[in-house]
Amino acid sequence: MKKSIIKSILFLTIASLLGACGESFLEEEPKGFLGESNLQNEEGINAALVGAYALLDGMNIDGANTWSANPQNWIFGSVPSDDAYKGSEQTDFAEMTQLEIYQWSAGNSIMNDKWVSSYEGVVRANSTIRLLGGADLPDAVRDNLEGQTRFLRAYYHFELYKVWGNVPYFTEADEDFVKSNEGVDPLGDAIADMTAAVNLLPATQDDAGRATKDAARAMLGKFYMYKYGESGSAADASSAKDNLDPVVASRSLTPCFKDMFHTSTENNPAMIFSVQSSINDGGNSRNANWLNQLAFPAGSSFGCCGFHQPSQDLVNAYKVDANGLPMFDNYNDSELDPSTDAVDPRIDLTIGRDNVPYWDWDIHDASWIRDRAFSGPYSPKKFTHYKADPVSTGGWNNNAYNGINFSIIRLADAMLLLAEAEVILGNLSAAEDLVNAIRERAGNCAQGPFVDGGGATVITDDINDPGIEWANYDVQPYPAGTFASNGSEFAMNAVRWERRLELALEGHRFFDLRRWGIAAEVLNKYTEYAAKTRSYYADAATYEARHRWYPIPTIQINANTRNGEQILKQNTGW
Template sequence: MRKLLYPFIISCLGVGGLISCDKSYLDKSTYGTLDAASLANKNGLESLLIGSYSMLDGYSVGTTTLGSWSSAASNWVYGSIAGGDAHKGSTGTDQPEINAIEAYIPIPTNGFFSDKWKVVYEGVTRANIVLKTMPGATDISAADRKRIEGEARFLRAHYHFEAKKMWNLVPFIDETMTDFQVPNVKVNVANDQNIWPRIQADLQFAYDNLPELQGAIGRANKWSAGAMLGKCLLFQKKYAEAKVVLEQVYQRGVNPSGVKYGLLDKYQDNFNAATKNSRESIFASQSSVNDGASAANANYGDVLNAPYGGPFDCCGFFQPSQDLVNSYKVSATGLPDFDTYNTNPVTSDEGIAITDPFTPYSGTVDSRLDWTVGRRGIPFLDYGPHQGISWQRDQAYGGPYNTKKNVYYKSQKGTLTDGSFWASTVTAINTNLIRFADVILWLAECEAEGGDLTKARAYVNEVRARAAKSSSWVMKDGTNSPAANYKVGLYEQAWPDQATARKAVHFERKLELGMEGHRFFDLVRWGEAESTLTKYLQYESTLRTYLVGVKFTAGKNEYFPIPQRQIDLSNNVLKQNTGY
């Protein structure tokens, strides 16, 4: 259901009768414009709606190509690199725009911000075009009208949510401000209002009006709208309200196939193109390959993010930090250490040639480490043991680890990767925007903030119990023996106070969702960005010399600069964020 907007529009333009001499042959819409009348019907609205869905992955081709890895659905640059999960990787001179983001010195003319802005507001505009066109449609039922409006408003809310996380004060654009014939945001809308109420209203409408089941995988349903609404409420610290809706998703939510949402038995199946759209996937950006679209429907945003060398042809970016790796260390009881996990770090092979011996860390670790991070000597999917420095473009720069969650299996090359592209790293792996583990941990957060620490602990233990099962462990190739010393314990003892509960819940999100693009935005909404990232930089700068002297500035770095190009186009109606 992706990337169908432009072909549909072309078909709507009409070419008339090729041999007719009727004067009506001249009565046509201008080539290259949208004809509102021809789209004001059920088929037209569905196609326009697909056009809005198609922006979820942050990339679109057509008369204009929009987006790239700078606007990836995974938010790997803004959520994970800025959040301390990872370094840019590759080499210092490749994609230098990311260097400034990692060093917390972004500037308004950085092209990455402009790309992200254009993509999210293109998604907004496409959703608005659906809403603006719908009143003219006479062939749709009341049920379809509610559903289509619900989907369009859900998507509009999602794209505005992305903008809000990135820049805080941003314009909210609705269908009354959208010109059908010129699908671009009206840049003279001021960014002087808090748009959370507008986002919440759209999500509430979607939750109230979308069906529980949809006719196609990938469409938003009542429960994905409820999960997103709960997330919106959490970002506003409305914990009691969030709890009500998230409990409904937790207890009653079903996926498009009618299967009740739940955790998968195997943690790793959340990141495999062969097992996507599972009962754990509440809402995802859909990806497909080898479909005649020249990889335009693939997971293009993560194309740079795989090991470099050996069996991989691109590109060595997105390398996990030592801080993230150390976070997966556990005590004798299998529990994490929130405060001193960087003491006695996990052993790495940094600076050790592949021809020299290396023994992986023998201490106890959380099993999720080795489905999140590729490290030497541990099986890397079905490629055999990770080959350390020979799979890294510049280990001295990016570090000794590789990303893993967005990498295809060796056995999937050519079938679940796109053979028409310059690199095999364009895959059919979906980007999980919300999975059921998110909902569980959001509920844990609601309970921790509301004072029921017992319930909060039970929710966290539910997530940890999956990681404790051997089905979620990496095994040595060809054996049933664990590849590392895995131990994941449950919180058996009551948490003594709310501060401890908060630490446990927040740290569990780091472990469960590592490298999934959430960390920075979580730290900001919790008010923990300065303290956590200052400690991160103090530690990580001892390993990565380019981080020496880097500082997170409170009151500034919680948000990114408004793209200067957008300010210029608005004739300075848009105002820049503090400090830029």
């Protein structure tokens, strides 16, 4: 599948066809009209399927800047956690600040974009399955197309579930689209769809970016770990392990952490399933990671925009003790002092810090931040391309567009989910091995010295290179037997900490805290800490039981009525 995605025109044709009125006088097809029978073949169904894939990047059919539909989920999954501030300036997107400090409301104007984009993906998946129902195809072709489509349908519903929980699950059989969300089990329905996808999909695909059996297994394992968060049943952790084990066993981590976040090394085996991005493909940069452009530094050559700024809490989390291990209990006792504190090298492959090279762009400094008093001194870095990379020729913010793929699930994510399952099931040694493999990879590379006019950006041979003057890098594996000797509580804490360090700013943190059942404990402590340096955190609401799910957008509540009765019910507390 080409990285340039088939967007609105193709799917508008299909959508108009599938939603056509049933009256006989409207059934006569005008000349040039693409009828359903024309699409019920492999080529037509595949075109519809590509339309379903197109929504992975969050760009909806109208082409608007639907920021909260970004698959990175930094607005819903990172900013409301202890990993990041909304950033930029206080007056920019105050609606995001409201999410950040738990002043949530159903009328928040940015929340609806995620809902609309995700359900548009569901609509396209269901339209593809309906076309499949009337097509005469070889079994292997049919299974592959259906497997990919059910994978996507499960994924889009899972994205809705993570945010709102109580959402209706739509299939190709639904004719009434005003559907109740009471007594629903969207996660269970997604598990059923993804299970079917595992059984239908091939091990490999000819085109990069298409779902495979391993991608479905990995996602199914993730679904079961979320289900464990609801049920607390070891059976769900066991099901997660059953699906994650073969994926993890058949793949290897890339040599360097940075390999996950550059176009030259993307689509490697450790990127299990990714949103495919590209530039200069005739799409005016709409096929680039358009919805992530806000999360670029405001200074240097970028110009815009300075959102999604890493928190001081996240920066402090990268401190290590004298043994190169995390400081779970006292990492926040003081702010990171670069002159004295040793740090995990992933800090400077994830976060832009003053006096540290920012890839090959320049040395990060105070001018890169729009309002330090409001949002702190740090910039996001993980998904920023190199200055030497090709420049986008389309769009209004060229230097912020790039073709870096975003992983829906990557190997380290799957390994840490498996490590969680192993701890739950009492296999502490297996969990320790998984965490240590990730920590050992973390020690393989680091941000290198900046060379004016170009030069080394990542050092892959010695993280203690004498040219690194801004940090003392150190990261070590846990000594053999550490998990077993310290028990399950310690082991789970170590796994969770590793998820934070490895997956920082990828939109996982808030959802992880909620499924672990520790969101109130962690986030209320965090807001108290953040208020010491970020004055607007004095207005943070207490994280309460009602924050388990975001409020369903008012516009959707009002739209889903029948005979004056609201069929779509608001989540508890909103």
